[in-house]
Amino acid sequence: MREIKKAPESIPAETEKCKGFNIVLITPMYGGGAIAGLNAPDFPIRPTSIRGQLRFWWRATRGAAFSTSDELFKKEKEIWGSVDEPSNTIVKVETPLWSQKRKYVGLKDDNYEFKRFGDEAYVLFSAAAKTNQHDLVREGLEFKLSISNKNKEVFEEDVLCAVWAWVNFGGIGARTRRGCGALYCKELAPESAENFHDWFKGKIELYKLNLSLGTLRGWPTLPNLPQILKKGQPTNALTAWKNAIKPMRDFRQGEGIGRNAGPGRSFWPEPDTIRNAFGFYSTGHKPDPLMPNGFPRAAFGLPIIFEFYGSPGDPDSELCPQGAKRMGSPVILRPLKTKTSGAKNSVPLAIFLNASLPCGLELNPNPTNPITGVEIIDPAFSGYPNSPIGNALSAHNTAASRAFTDYFTSKYLGSTPSKNGNALDAFAAYLIKEGWR
Numbered sequence: 001m002r003e004i005k006k007a008p009e010s011i012p013a014e015t016e017k018c019k020g021f022n023i024v025l026i027t028p029m030y031g032g033g034a035i036a037g038l039n040a041p042d043f044p045i046r047p048t049s050i051r052g053q054l055r056f057w058w059r060a061t062r063g064a065a066f067s068t069s070d071e072l073f074k075k076e077k078e079i080w081g082s083v084d085e086p087s088n089t090i091v092k093v094e095t096p097l098w099s100q101k102r103k104y105v106g107l108k109d110d111n112y113e114f115k116r117f118g119d120e121a122y123v124l125f126s127a128a129a130k131t132n133q134h135d136l137v138r139e140g141l142e143f144k145l146s147i148s149n150k151n152k153e154v155f156e157e158d159v160l161c162a163v164w165a166w167v168n169f170g171g172i173g174a175r176t177r178r179g180c181g182a183l184y185c186k187e188l189a190p191e192s193a194e195n196f197h198d199w200f201k202g203k204i205e206l207y208k209l210n211l212s213l214g215t216l217r218g219w220p221t222l223p224n225l226p227q228i229l230k231k232g233q234p235t236n237a238l239t240a241w242k243n244a245i246k247p248m249r250d251f252r253q254g255e256g257i258g259r260n261a262g263p264g265r266s267f268w269p270e271p272d273t274i275r276n277a278f279g280f281y282s283t284g285h286k287p288d289p290l291m292p293n294g295f296p297r298a299a300f301g302l303p304i305i306f307e308f309y310g311s312p313g314d315p316d317s318e319l320c321p322q323g324a325k326r327m328g329s330p331v332i333l334r335p336l337k338t339k340t341s342g343a344k345n346s347v348p349l350a351i352f353l354n355a356s357l358p359c360g361l362e363l364n365p366n367p368t369n370p371i372t373g374v375e376i377i378d379p380a381f382s383g384y385p386n387s388p389i390g391n392a393l394s395a396h397n398t399a400a401s402r403a404f405t406d407y408f409t410s411k412y413l414g415s416t417p418s419k420n421g422n423a424l425d426a427f428a429a430y431l432i433k434e435g436w437r
Contacts, residue, residue, distance in 0.1 A: 018148035032173035095143035179334035240335035244348030277367035282313030292380035301329030322360030381421030
């Protein structure tokens with residue numbers, strides 16, 4: 001029987017490299033406790049959760065220098081430990097009791113003090129779903145993170161880099177890639193939105209990052225590309241969060257962009273693909289013969305729950321990666337808070353991680369006709385009437401936007417933006433169309 005060694009509670013003072021960070025929650029936190037979707041009022045920020053986040057952001061930054069998973073895991077074990085070896089990196093959290101919540105009110109009500117059909121509700125739908133209906137930890141919670149490692153070089157280059165990336169680009173709890181549980185640490189934040197790109201380049205040099213454009217590893221990595229900041233004046237963190245998620249909501253579901261006005265039909269191929277797979281549909285929702293089969297929105301993360309509201313004859317289902325339950329979204333949308341004084345010091349932030357798409361998809365429950373062979377990227381997705389992908393790509397006509405979308409296209413297809421059917425590429429073009437830079 002294998003013995004799992006216990007991690008040390010502390011590192012001897014004479015060899016310890018330790019640093020403390022004062023961190024504040026700037027958007028509501030969903031979950032974060034030992035049970036998925038729930039949080040503990042007496043222990044809302046858990047060191048084990050932070051350790052998991054730091055592992056991810058270490059892989060996404062310093063881990064980009066490795067070419068194979070074996071090389072990555074060997075170094076990761078040295079820094080963060082494994083099931084066989086205790087970690088030399090110690091994570092501790094000090095936090096006051098925090099009972100302030102954003103309350104779940106009712107299934108058909110405005111929950112969490114946000115509009116029922118508002119942009120925030122688009123992100124928080126799973127928290128308010130029939131099977132959950134959980135409260136959220138209210139933003140404003142402050143805590144102190146203490147982190148230490150006995151190896152000076154590892155601490156300064158690997159551990160501190162992971163903390164920097166986690167605080168500014170990640171979060172705590174669930175739905176962090178859509179801005180829940182976003183964090184701010186004054187010590188690690190950029191001075192202002194105006195110097196963001198210089199700040200980002202400076203951190204690449206400080207932490208000796210090898211972030212190659214478009215180079216896909218077996219794990220997600222941070223791109224060596226200036227992040228996208230919305231034009232206009234900075235605002236408070238909650239408004240910046242709303243402004244960050246609004247383009248994604250509109251692109252996927254907005255009236256006249258992703259669907260007809262009212263409760264009308266989607267402009268995306270997935271609903272008709274599901275109807276074709278199951279072999280039945282409700283009256284008036286016969287699949288459009290011009291609509292290609294496929295799931296382009298799978299590029300934004302999985303699973304996707306398809307519920308046909310107002311169409312009781314259509315088959316509800318869940319789309320997952322083949323042989324798995326989820327794929328994290330390669331698109332991170334969240335507020336970035338700067339050191340600028342005053343309440344208006346936050347801007348919306350979008351990050352497109354370098355990440356591979358799933359090799360296959362599966363629908364649950366199993367459809368009548370197997371969905372093997374359907375595509376996530378297909379030029380046909382941009383060629384049919386009212387295509388959100390085609391409309392977004394045809395709108396980009398400036399040198400800056402072409403360079404930006406060409407980057408994503410070459411990464412996934414190696415073709416020109418006007419001919420591809422990549423939802424990620426199209427979303428990048430849509431962001432530029434909406435005034436992002």
